[in-house]
Amino acid sequence: MLLISCPNCGPRDETEFHYGGQAHVAYPENPAALSDREWAEYLFYRDNTKGAFAERWVHSTGCRQWFNMLRDTVSYEIQSIYRMGEPRPDAAPAGTATITTSPEGAQK
Amino acid sequence: MSADHLPEHPDFLWRNPEPKSSYDAVIVGGGGHGLATAYFLAKNHGMTNIAVLEKGWLAGGNMARNTTIIRSNYLWDESAAIYEHALKLWEVLPEELEYDFLFSQRGVMNLAHTLGDVRESIRRVGANQLNGVDAEWLDPQQVKELCPILNISDNIRYPVMGATYQPRAGIAKHDHVAWAFARKCDELGVDIIQNCEVTGFVKDGNRVVGVKTNRGTINTEKVGLAAAGHSSVLAEMAGFRLPIQSHPLQALVSELHEPVHPTVVMSNHVHVYVSQAHKGELVMGAGVDSYNGYGQRGSFHVIEEQMAAAVELFPIFARAHVLRTWGGIVDTTMDASPIVGTTPVENMFVNCGWGTGGFKATPAAGLTFAHTIATGAPHQLNKPFALERFETGALIDEHGAAAVAH
Numbered sequence: 001m002l003l004i005s006c007p008n009c010g011p012r013d014e015t016e017f018h019y020g021g022q023a024h025v026a027y028p029e030n031p032a033a034l035s036d037r038e039w040a041e042y043l044f045y046r047d048n049t050k051g052a053f054a055e056r057w058v059h060s061t062g063c064r065q066w067f068n069m070l071r072d073t074v075s076y077e078i079q080s081i082y083r084m085g086e087p088r089p090d091a092a093p094a095g096t097a098t099i100t101t102s103p104e105g106a107q108k
Numbered sequence: 109m110s111a112d113h114l115p116e117h118p119d120f121l122w123r124n125p126e127p128k129s130s131y132d133a134v135i136v137g138g139g140g141h142g143l144a145t146a147y148f149l150a151k152n153h154g155m156t157n158i159a160v161l162e163k164g165w166l167a168g169g170n171m172a173r174n175t176t177i178i179r180s181n182y183l184w185d186e187s188a189a190i191y192e193h194a195l196k197l198w199e200v201l202p203e204e205l206e207y208d209f210l211f212s213q214r215g216v217m218n219l220a221h222t223l224g225d226v227r228e229s230i231r232r233v234g235a236n237q238l239n240g241v242d243a244e245w246l247d248p249q250q251v252k253e254l255c256p257i258l259n260i261s262d263n264i265r266y267p268v269m270g271a272t273y274q275p276r277a278g279i280a281k282h283d284h285v286a287w288a289f290a291r292k293c294d295e296l297g298v299d300i301i302q303n304c305e306v307t308g309f310v311k312d313g314n315r316v317v318g319v320k321t322n323r324g325t326i327n328t329e330k331v332g333l334a335a336a337g338h339s340s341v342l343a344e345m346a347g348f349r350l351p352i353q354s355h356p357l358q359a360l361v362s363e364l365h366e367p368v369h370p371t372v373v374m375s376n377h378v379h380v381y382v383s384q385a386h387k388g389e390l391v392m393g394a395g396v397d398s399y400n401g402y403g404q405r406g407s408f409h410v411i412e413e414q415m416a417a418a419v420e421l422f423p424i425f426a427r428a429h430v431l432r433t434w435g436g437i438v439d440t441t442m443d444a445s446p447i448v449g450t451t452p453v454e455n456m457f458v459n460c461g462w463g464t465g466g467f468k469a470t471p472a473a474g475l476t477f478a479h480t481i482a483t484g485a486p487h488q489l490n491k492p493f494a495l496e497r498f499e500t501g502a503l504i505d506e507h508g509a510a511a512v513a514h
Contacts, residue, residue, distance in 0.1 A: 001407040001408055001409050016396065019398040019399045021400075043442075044351040044442050048353050050340075050402045071399070073402050
């Protein structure tokens, strides 16, 4: 089980939280202007990063606030927790996938 | 009923060749789907100069980690068609592959615990019958007769209000299925290359012409991706995106017991599915861990919840012990249906998105994907499962409809 440090409540068990998927996905500024392809991208396509991944969580049974987390999707190590509206801390451009293809990162 | 006798562990059933410099087609992923695809490419389309590349060992991914349930009682026509085709293939494959992988048609029961469940279940039985899928509705007493160890009393939080039942459904020995396909592939001339990890693709414009691996570059006219949880990683290497999220899915087995469980029981609402393996272990699983993950492990509370559900439904399991838990990486889509077909890259094809239920589809996934790779066009059965459906909106929403939560 993950031990997640809520920015408001401190460290709590994963079971107190719900997952919200990829962070930093903005609602389209002008939805009516999107093509079917662009609308499909917004609705159904999310990064599926193997490595450091910026994602949203909500502390459902605590403060009920959303926040962002940078987590390694292979080791599950939580690298950083930061508030909604703050930029991703490792300065990687949003949407850039870090893909591990070395044997060390391979499915064993 | 006595425990089925398992055959002796076989000798090597396939060669371990060095990769050639070029093939007519390369399948990435040496699991059930990749091997079945290679088999049908060779058998149905005469393509024998092909290779299956596997980065680990053969069938060591989700093929080694699933709970081996085979059924076809899906709600929507498109799903019922492909899963029922798979079930019909399962019925003839032991003879065709000359390998008894112990397909045991002991039936699958999907329990209903709420009035909503009951209505959904009866609707699904009707839809199944119209699609030629064997399905029936059982009242609690009939449930008890088929599976005496189930608790149908009203002293539990969500009493059993009935169940759908598919008699032709069941389980098979997953490892033996993989070995059966691998041996036939090998006999037909297919190169199965293990410890061969794909690190990139060679493209000529928008056409794929080769595969880069840790054992050198392999030229090929066609590439079929069948890598389940790692499909997004491969697609990214090839320069396109898939609407897939990879999640851990956990399962567990108990130590061996005398045969006590005659069928397969799935509960969407209390959320566990349980069968008893041929050797005697109780095998169970449930839903995915909520977060994205490639770690082949998940959080323990997920295991705890599925065991709690199992003990509620099967009081005699209370004293069983967990022998082993594990996780696989499943490739989930937003509509809980697979993606099989062409990709934005010419001559590259994808079979992915089977999520938590890919094992049962193995033969039909292989048959239709082989057709698509060989002809460049969809098979009638996989046409609705094209990548384009996320743009056209023609989704096949099996979330909840497919008799199990994902």
